Amino acid sequence: QAVVTQEPSLTVSPGGTVTLTCGSSTGAVTSRHYPYWFQQKPGQAPRTLIYDISTKHSWTPARFSGSLLGGKAALTLSGARPEDEAEYYCLLSYSGPRVFGGGTKLTVL
C-alpha cells in the first residue's frame, strides 16, 4: 500500500503563515486522491477541516485553506492563532483504500 508523507513538525509565529504538505509514494497527488485534512488536539477526536482538496466544512475557520501545490496536497494556515496548535493529518484515497499521512505537529510560538 502507498505511503503518504507529511512534515513531522512545523513551527509558526502567531499571526504568521505556514503551509503543510502531503505527498504520495505513488507520484503526484491529484484531485483523484480526494485529499482531506484533519486537525486533532490532545484527548479529542479528529476534526475534519478540508475535503476534496479545498472544500471547507461550516466549522472550518477561514484562515485555513487547501490546495494542490507542486505535486502535493497542501494546507495553508494564514494568520495563525495559539488555538491552532495541534496535530494535522492528511488522508488520500487510492481507488478504494485510503491512507493517512504520519501527521504534522504544528507549534504556534
Place this chain on the structure above:
Amino acid sequence: EVQLVESGGGLVQPGGSLRLSCADSGFTFSTYWMDWVRQSPGKGLEWVANIKQDGSEENYVDSVKGRFTISRDNAKNTVYLQMNSLRVEDTAMYYCATGYKAYWGQGTLVTVSS
C-alpha cells in the same frame, strides 16, 4: 446532520473477537461510504477499512485483511467492524467516519491484553 456513535469496545484477550458498531442518527447514512479508522495510544491515525453505500465493495488495510470484516445495515443506519484473531497491536481507539465529508464519531476503545 450526521451524528455517529460508536460502541462495542472493551478489553479482550489476544486471539479473541469483538464487534464494533457505529450508528448514525441522521437520515443520510445510506448515501455514504463508511470508514473505520483507529489510533493506537500516542500514535497517528490509521485507516482500517471502508464499505460502499450498498455494501458491494469493501477495502482493508493489509494488517487486518483476513481478520476484520466491515459490514453495514442501512435499515438500522449502522456500520459494523467484526474483529477476529485480535492482537496486542490492535489496541487503539476506533473511530467510524463517513466516507464523504468525513463526519466522525467520538470513538470506542479496544484493548487487547492478557
